[in-house]
Amino acid sequence: MLQFISHYTERYSYLDSIRLALEGGCRWIQLRMKDTPDEEVRPVAIEALQMCRDVGATFIIDDRVELVKELGADGVHLGKNDMPISEARKVLGSAFIIGGTANTFEDVKAHYEASANYIGCGPFRFTTTKKNLSPVLGLEGYRHIVEQMEEANIHLPIVAIGGITAEDIPAIMQTGVTGIALSGTILHAEKPIDEMKKIINITKP
Amino acid sequence: MPAQGKVTSDLPHGKNKQPRVVNDSVCPTIRGCFIYTLFIYMDININSKKTSITSTNLQELAQEMSLPEKGVAVAINNQMIPRTEWANTPIAEGADVIIIKAACGG
Numbered sequence: 001m002l003q004f005i006s007h008y009t010e011r012y013s014y015l016d017s018i019r020l021a022l023e024g025g026c027r028w029i030q031l032r033m034k035d036t037p038d039e040e041v042r043p044v045a046i047e048a049l050q051m052c053r054d055v056g057a058t059f060i061i062d063d064r065v066e067l068v069k070e071l072g073a074d075g076v077h078l079g080k081n082d083m084p085i086s087e088a089r090k091v092l093g094s095a096f097i098i099g100g101t102a103n104t105f106e107d108v109k110a111h112y113e114a115s116a117n118y119i120g121c122g123p124f125r126f127t128t129t130k131k132n133l134s135p136v137l138g139l140e141g142y143r144h145i146v147e148q149m150e151e152a153n154i155h156l157p158i159v160a161i162g163g164i165t166a167e168d169i170p171a172i173m174q175t176g177v178t179g180i181a182l183s184g185t186i187l188h189a190e191k192p193i194d195e196m197k198k199i200i201n202i203t204k205p
Numbered sequence: 206m207p208a209q210g211k212v213t214s215d216l217p218h219g220k221n222k223q224p225r226v227v228n229d230s231v232c233p234t235i236r237g238c239f240i241y242t243l244f245i246y247m248d249i250n251i252n253s254k255k256t257s258i259t260s261t262n263l264q265e266l267a268q269e270m271s272l273p274e275k276g277v278a279v280a281i282n283n284q285m286i287p288r289t290e291w292a293n294t295p296i297a298e299g300a301d302v303i304i305i306k307a308a309c310g311g
Binding site: 002026055056057058074075092093094095097098117118150155156157173176200203204205 | 253275280282284287289306
């Protein structure tokens with residue numbers, strides 16, 4: 001299960017990146033535009049939402065709870081410094097997906113109790129895509145968190161994130177995580193659409 | 206047609222004109238199917254939890270699990286399936302289904 005997190009490079013805009021991911025077959029998109037005012041995010045989000053609707057992809061927006069509600073996106077992803085999940089739930093009610101970023105099992109548990117619907121867990125390794133990075137988890141970190149989730153009977157989809165490339169995916173999936181979030185490895189590939197297709201194939205059983 | 210011919214030819218001589226005999230020869234299976242039609246359960250994994258379901262495709266599963274119209278994303282065997290394809294997506298025994306939905310029930 002793949003989530004593509006939008007980003008921009010010298011070659012591609014945010015919308016380009018989403019278009020490439022969708023064309024490559026990804027059906028779960030997160031629009032992430034950190035440090036950008038809402039007014040600039042809104043038009044991009046409207047277009048991205050339409051692109052996702054056209055192919056039936058799930059569309060999540062990072063951080064902006066009100067915008068998610070206003071546009072009728074599928075949900076919001078909340079990082080550690082964003083609005084607390086319980087507060088977002090009050091705003092959004094039960095018709096929107098809320099994802100939360102976790103670095104430890106304690107984070108996962110707290111998000112679960114605050115009504116998160118999935119976890120973005122990382123970073124797998126050091127990445128330049130995100131600032132203020134927490135300590136890297138590696139394979140062992142994921143194994144440990146998945147194990148603790150099972151013991152605590154927390155059955156929440158958990159998506160590995162952070163500097164993951166195609167080559168890492170089989171081993172990461174082996175740890176028991178539910179899915180993978182990708183950004184840089186797609187956009188920095190020579191042919192992003194082909195790279196996405198390749199990665200989707202890797203995740204097929 | 207070959208199956209039919211085989212069943213008939215396997216019958217003892219003199220009885221192949223009696224449809225009832227033909228029916229009896231396949232009856233245990235057919236009868237079983239009728240009895241179990243309403244109760245066929247299969248085990249799949251939903252969010253890593255073993256679950257018995259009766260649905261044979263994703264659309265039916267969505268109904269069986271009372272999934273809401275909005276705020277739901279579903280993946281089968283790691284592949285995200287758009288809602289428009291749910292009806293055409295069969296679910297097989299042992300499938301790994303991930304349901305991401307806002308209202309967490311159980």
